[in-house]
Amino acid sequence: MDPLRRSLSPCSSRPTSCEMLGYVGIEAVLDQLKIKAMKMGFEFNIMVVGQSGLGKSTMVNTLFKSKIWKSTPSGLALGPTPQTLQLHSMTHVIEEKGVKLKLTVTDTPGFGDQINNDKCWDPILGYINGQYEQYLQEEILITRQRHIPDTRVHCCVYFVPPTGHSLRPLDIEFLQRLCRTVNVVPVIARADSLTLEERENFRRTIQHNLRTHSIDVYPQQCFDEDVNDKILNCKIRDRIPFAVVGADREHMVNGRCVLGRKTKWGIIEVENMEHCEFPLLRDLLIRSHLQDLKDITHNVYYENYRVCRLNESHMLPQGPGWVNLDPTPASPPAIPGPSKGCRWAQDNPSEEY
Amino acid sequence: MDKEYVGFAALPNQLHRKSIKKGFDFTLMVAGESGLGKSTLINSLFLTNLYEDRQLPEASARLTQTLTIERRGVEIEEGGIKVKLTLVDTPGFGDSVDCSDCWLPVVRFIEEQFEQYLRDESGLNRKNIQDSRVHCCLYFISPFGRGLRPLDVAFLRAVHEKVNIIPVIGKADALMPRETQALKQKIRDQLKEEEINIYQFPDCDSDEDEDFKRQDAEMKESIPFAVVGSCEVVRDKGTRPVRGRRYSWGTVEVENPHHCDFLNLRRMLVQTHLQDLKEVTHDLLYEGYRARCLQSLARPGARDRASRSKLSRRSTTEIPLPMLPLAETEKLIREKDEELRRMQEMLEKMQAQVQQSQAQGEQSAAL
Numbered sequence: 001m002d003p004l005r006r007s008l009s010p011c012s013s014r015p016t017s018c019e020m021l022g023y024v025g026i027e028a029v030l031d032q033l034k035i036k037a038m039k040m041g042f043e044f045n046i047m048v049v050g051q052s053g054l055g056k057s058t059m060v061n062t063l064f065k066s067k068i069w070k071s072t073p074s075g076l077a078l079g080p081t082p083q084t085l086q087l088h089s090m091t092h093v094i095e096e097k098g099v100k101l102k103l104t105v106t107d108t109p110g111f112g113d114q115i116n117n118d119k120c121w122d123p124i125l126g127y128i129n130g131q132y133e134q135y136l137q138e139e140i141l142i143t144r145q146r147h148i149p150d151t152r153v154h155c156c157v158y159f160v161p162p163t164g165h166s167l168r169p170l171d172i173e174f175l176q177r178l179c180r181t182v183n184v185v186p187v188i189a190r191a192d193s194l195t196l197e198e199r200e201n202f203r204r205t206i207q208h209n210l211r212t213h214s215i216d217v218y219p220q221q222c223f224d225e226d227v228n229d230k231i232l233n234c235k236i237r238d239r240i241p242f243a244v245v246g247a248d249r250e251h252m253v254n255g256r257c258v259l260g261r262k263t264k265w266g267i268i269e270v271e272n273m274e275h276c277e278f279p280l281l282r283d284l285l286i287r288s289h290l291q292d293l294k295d296i297t298h299n300v301y302y303e304n305y306r307v308c309r310l311n312e313s314h315m316l317p318q319g320p321g322w323v324n325l326d327p328t329p330a331s332p333p334a335i336p337g338p339s340k341g342c343r344w345a346q347d348n349p350s351e352e353y
Numbered sequence: 354m355d356k357e358y359v360g361f362a363a364l365p366n367q368l369h370r371k372s373i374k375k376g377f378d379f380t381l382m383v384a385g386e387s388g389l390g391k392s393t394l395i396n397s398l399f400l401t402n403l404y405e406d407r408q409l410p411e412a413s414a415r416l417t418q419t420l421t422i423e424r425r426g427v428e429i430e431e432g433g434i435k436v437k438l439t440l441v442d443t444p445g446f447g448d449s450v451d452c453s454d455c456w457l458p459v460v461r462f463i464e465e466q467f468e469q470y471l472r473d474e475s476g477l478n479r480k481n482i483q484d485s486r487v488h489c490c491l492y493f494i495s496p497f498g499r500g501l502r503p504l505d506v507a508f509l510r511a512v513h514e515k516v517n518i519i520p521v522i523g524k525a526d527a528l529m530p531r532e533t534q535a536l537k538q539k540i541r542d543q544l545k546e547e548e549i550n551i552y553q554f555p556d557c558d559s560d561e562d563e564d565f566k567r568q569d570a571e572m573k574e575s576i577p578f579a580v581v582g583s584c585e586v587v588r589d590k591g592t593r594p595v596r597g598r599r600y601s602w603g604t605v606e607v608e609n610p611h612h613c614d615f616l617n618l619r620r621m622l623v624q625t626h627l628q629d630l631k632e633v634t635h636d637l638l639y640e641g642y643r644a645r646c647l648q649s650l651a652r653p654g655a656r657d658r659a660s661r662s663k664l665s666r667r668s669t670t671e672i673p674l675p676m677l678p679l680a681e682t683e684k685l686i687r688e689k690d691e692e693l694r695r696m697q698e699m700l701e702k703m704q705a706q707v708q709q710s711q712a713q714g715e716q717s718a719a720l
Binding site: 053054055115117165167168169172191192196209261262264265266268269275 | 448450
């Protein structure tokens with residue numbers, strides 16, 4: 001440690017060769033991390049929830065600029081709407097500038113489409129908890145894998161239909177349950193049917209509804225680490241839910257080729273901030289907060305799940321290599337001895353174990 | 354003096370004058386999930402502000418909201434003709450998490466109006482019958498779905514034999530032209546598949562001119578109507594003021610036939626088919642209800658009443674008009690029948706006794 005301190009201190013009594021020695025090369029560690037990350041690649045799991053026709057598949061395609069999903073245009077007979085909620089995931093590896101991203105998107109067709117939508121959130125919660133369980137099982141093995149495959153849902157994007165009034169009962173019920181289990185980012189879907197004024201009013205109403213029902217969406221206020229985070233996240237929180245429009249076709253506008261929707265009265269450009277807030281969503285999910293989403297999922301939601309499960313650890317199934325992580329013995333001491341712990345038993349002879 | 358001129362060519366004018374004096378009344382029902390632009394469209398259609406005092410419920414209030422039926426009335430006058438428009442609204446439809454049977458209050462409401470009319474028609478004072486029957490139901494379909502949702506199908510099946518249905522795609526400015534066509538086709542296919550009878554526009558006469566026929570065909574093709582509503586006038590520089598919705602990428606003009614079917618809907622609902630809707634309601638739907646209702650009362654008790662009734666000059670096979678086709682009144686009628694029967698039996702007994710005593714008297718006199 002001493003040579004390090006000497007080289008770091010500005011007032012060194014060494015001659016000019018100190019300047020050469022002044023550079024340690026700690027910054028190179030960042031490069032090492034980068035190289036390693038690029039070799040390993042990143043994983044990101046996102047879930048999209050919302051009624052059919054709100055543009056979920058199109059939004060995913062637009063976000064990741066590749067045809068991850070064949071978006072289902074309305075009107076084409078794709079078969080009847082599923083009678084019960086089904087979940088299906090697709091994994092794609094997309095690459096940009098040498099960085100590989102293993103993206104898993106989970107869709108929830110059939111959500112909220114039935115006449116009776118009671119308990120339609122149960123399959124979704126079951127799936128998310130199932131992924132946590134899978135990770136937990138891998139984690140408690142004696143010989144673990146070097147890199148546990150992470151299938152936990154890092155972010156759930158909830159599509160709110162653009163009614164312009166307020167959150168519907170179904171939205172409230174679902175969000176209340178989900179925000180305790182996973183990062184939730186609500187968005188106003190198909191926002192091209194709302195004027196700017198209507199969007200603002202709708203946004204304020206939704207924010208009010210979320211506060212009234214104690215729904216804590218991402219970015220959560222309690223996880224802001226420092227002042228910079230707070231400032232950045234406050235700006236984001238002011239604009240949540242983002243009013244988004246998705247499109248996977250390109251059109252020519254003023255000589256540029258843009259992604260957009262062409263109508264008889266104009267072209268809605270997806271990446272134009274004056275038209276919709278898609279860039280904000282993209283920046284949040286991918287450019288600035290992707291790692292944060294993963295960290296919160298791992299450090300908060302997964303840990304909560306783990307603690308809950310370990311508290312009921314006597315119910316944890318004993319698979320191969322299972323370790324009993326429960327420190328306290330299951331059975332109480334049979335004979336009261338002269339130990340401290342049992343003095344309590346002697347003091348309260350009436351207490352039954 | 355023209356001997357062949359009788360003068361009844363002026364009859365339509367007489368009808369015209371009488372109708373103007375009488376005025377028209379029309380009951381329109383709007384149904385559909387909340388947030389599909391129903392109130393805005395109604396205000397745009399009739400250029401009124403029917404929903405001025407409306408208070409949208411808070412999200413927490415909606416959690417426990419049940420379907421209610423609200424009626425609003427407005428008198429519209431244009432060109433000397435008065436129309437008394439009654440609007441029936443169904444707030445709370447399709448809002449809850451569990452929407453099972455949420456269409457039952459609506460069905461009951463429509464039937465109650467028929468019942469009321471049946472009662473009035475069968476009553477004694479038929480001079481001023483208030484026609485509160487629902488003449489037309491505008492059903493709003495979401496532009497974001499993939500056609501009709503299960504709830505839409507359930508509602509339409511419950512009411513299609515009781516009211517004229519005109520399906521409408523609300524907030525149609527959310528769709529690109531290609532999407533609108535695909536959605537309309539999908540809805541038409543679904544309606545056929547589920548055998549839902551929507552209001553059928555009568556075919557225009559063969560002697561109408563080509564232009565009119567083309568317009569008529571175009572209108573029929575554009576069902577369900579994809580509408581956009583707005584009461585705001587957009588004044589862009591350089592262009593004339595239009596009613597529309599201003600977005601940052603352009604302005605949707607409500608009255609532009611290339612942008613949406615609002616003009617078609619207005620023409621059809623108000624200008625050309627208002628009277629036909631009322632006639633279909635009366636001749637087809639109401640008569641259907643009446644026949645069903647009266648047939649359900651065609652039980653042996655009812656027929657006996659007919660034969661016993663002295664005032665009835667009709668044949669026994671024809672069922673007399675019931676006073677009130679309700680369950681409690683049925684009970685009352687049955688009780689009265691019982692009483693009548695008992696009284697008749699007593700009468701017969703008394704008659705028999707009198708005859709007997711007469712006979713005895715004669716016998717004793719003879720002896």
